[in-house]
Amino acid sequence: MTFDYSLLIKYAPQLLEGFELTLLSWLGGSVIAVVLGFALGCGLAAGNRALVVPIRGYVEFFRGTPLLVQLFVAYYGGPNIGITLDALTVGVVGLGLYGAAYFAEIFRAGFASIPPGQIDAARSFGIPQWERIRHIIMPQMLVLVVPPAVTLLIILLKDTAVLSIVTVPELTFQVTGMTVETFAFVEPFAILAATYWAMTELVSWFGSRAEVRLGAYLR
Amino acid sequence: MQDAQEHPLLRVSNVSKWYGAHRVLNAVSLDVRRSEVVCIIGPSGSGKSTLLRCMNFLEEYQSGEILINGRLIGYASNVAGRRVRDSERNIDRLRRDIAMVFQQFNLWPHMSVLDNVAQPLMLVYGRPKREALARARDVLEKVGLGEKADEYPLRLSGGQQQRVGIARALAVEPKAILFDEPTSSLDPELVGEVLQVMKQLAREGMTMVIVTHEMHFAADVADRVIFLDHGVKVEEASPKELFFNPKNERTKRFLETWAERNSLFTKASAETARTARAKQQ
Numbered sequence: 427m428t429f430d431y432s433l434l435i436k437y438a439p440q441l442l443e444g445f446e447l448t449l450l451s452w453l454g455g456s457v458i459a460v461v462l463g464f465a466l467g468c469g470l471a472a473g474n475r476a477l478v479v480p481i482r483g484y485v486e487f488f489r490g491t492p493l494l495v496q497l498f499v500a501y502y503g504g505p506n507i508g509i510t511l512d513a514l515t516v517g518v519v520g521l522g523l524y525g526a527a528y529f530a531e532i533f534r535a536g537f538a539s540i541p542p543g544q545i546d547a548a549r550s551f552g553i554p555q556w557e558r559i560r561h562i563i564m565p566q567m568l569v570l571v572v573p574p575a576v577t578l579l580i581i582l583l584k585d586t587a588v589l590s591i592v593t594v595p596e597l598t599f600q601v602t603g604m605t606v607e608t609f610a611f612v613e614p615f616a617i618l619a620a621t622y623w624a625m626t627e628l629v630s631w632f633g634s635r636a637e638v639r640l641g642a643y644l645r
Numbered sequence: 646m647q648d649a650q651e652h653p654l655l656r657v658s659n660v661s662k663w664y665g666a667h668r669v670l671n672a673v674s675l676d677v678r679r680s681e682v683v684c685i686i687g688p689s690g691s692g693k694s695t696l697l698r699c700m701n702f703l704e705e706y707q708s709g710e711i712l713i714n715g716r717l718i719g720y721a722s723n724v725a726g727r728r729v730r731d732s733e734r735n736i737d738r739l740r741r742d743i744a745m746v747f748q749q750f751n752l753w754p755h756m757s758v759l760d761n762v763a764q765p766l767m768l769v770y771g772r773p774k775r776e777a778l779a780r781a782r783d784v785l786e787k788v789g790l791g792e793k794a795d796e797y798p799l800r801l802s803g804g805q806q807q808r809v810g811i812a813r814a815l816a817v818e819p820k821a822i823l824f825d826e827p828t829s830s831l832d833p834e835l836v837g838e839v840l841q842v843m844k845q846l847a848r849e850g851m852t853m854v855i856v857t858h859e860m861h862f863a864a865d866v867a868d869r870v871i872f873l874d875h876g877v878k879v880e881e882a883s884p885k886e887l888f889f890n891p892k893n894e895r896t897k898r899f900l901e902t903w904a905e906r907n908s909l910f911t912k913a914s915a916e917t918a919r920t921a922r923a924k925q926q
Contacts (some may be wrong), residue, residue, distance in 0.1 A: 547751035551739035551765040
């Protein structure tokens, strides 16, 4: 069996475009997931029933159903209720909403892991709530949150492949198209796997560096 | 200023607290005047720590009042005259006068020792960083930890961590310091260094309320000792009175149990010493 490099060169423009879109939808989806997830996590940590119940519902729904189904319903079912969005918007927002459910849990657990005694100490000096969050809770929470957050970012990166199902022309979509046109399978899927792998390695490398730097006080 | 003369620094007046149906504090009253050292003793679960935590409103209570310099902490009256929780701003303001030292130290592990001590100065009093750090160095020097300023708390021994906790409390120049079993989670050989720092503070006239199981220490430094049991103030007296001539049966029993345990220990060690001597001969 031979590996036909010329095929990759021939399809380089499509692959590059696909790569850009993969990167874009991952970054866009991740930003939404982190920001929304943080807000939801704060709501869960605050423990107010009026907040916790709807947030729980959100988390359970988005964690309990496959991303594929969520995107499908939003993209193909949306027009039925008068919401017509382009594929990329559905993909990015969908990925963001999906990831936010997981991030909410990660941040909630992060908040819960700060020993209450440390907060008591801050309160006993009259340090106001916002300063407590900023100077005592957040820096420690970040350290605890980094490893699961990196894992989740990697999962979201690979999940961008699902966006091909709603016709977002990202990398997986391009590669699928390539196989249909050329009947070559090894080259397109090899480059696809290699690209995802390289990107996830890069993310986890940054993750370990952040973990070491932020957690210096624990060693 | 006249107010300051009239009011005790800390007044606990008829304070009761319930957890559901369980009453943890039962109409407790006590005054702490300036430069006084008051020790609170009693069995575990007697409400000692809860009482202390109420004093700077880390805990709410259902009835009674706690006044700092004559001002009620934690509660205000609403328009209907009903008691409601005061604004966090007002609570934080009154807390400034009363610092606290905790059984588990409760240092902030992600900050250096120096930053731990300087942080309240910057966040509460808005002191410039340089000034706060200089002040932090001074108090760390005072508790004998000048050379540990740049370490992280988790690298220090328990005794050192607790001395950092005391330095952090001292740095804000509080009118009083509350100590919540400051030596209870320390290895026995580290208790001494912490008690020594506390004795020094007592000599310098710091107002202190100390929840402790260290009877010798209480007998040594306290102006008054309070015995608490099942949330009730059973007895309050000078250490001499309370330890050597307790009036109440429950106080007597508590002290006897304590003395028994300790004399047992003394007997046992005397026994060991005797056997060792016998072997040598």
